[in-house]
Amino acid sequence: xxxxxxxxxKKPIYAKKEVDIWQCPQCVGWxxxxxxxxxxxxxxxxxxxxxxxxxxxxxxx
Numbered sequence: 379x380x381x382x383x384x385x386x387x388k389k390p391i392y393a394k395k396e397v398d399i400w401q402c403p404q405c406v407g408w409x410x411x412x413x414x415x416x417x418x419x420x421x422x423x424x425x426x427x428x429x430x431x432x433x434x435x436x437x438x439x
C-alpha cells in the first residue's frame with residue numbers, strides 16, 4: 379500500500395488556460411501568437427493564410 383500512495387503523489391497537475399492563436403481554415407494547423415514572427419503568418423502545412431482564434435490548452439502546474 380505504501381507504493382500506491384507514492385504513485386498518486388507523482389501524478390502531474392494540469393490547469394486549463396486560454397491562449398490567442400493563429401489557426402488555418404484549410405487544415406488542422408495552428409500556432410500560438412506569442413511564438414509567431416510575422417503579423418499575418420502562412421500555414422506551414424498547406425501555405426494558406428491563417429486567421430486569429432482562441433484555444434484552450436493544458437498547462438502543467
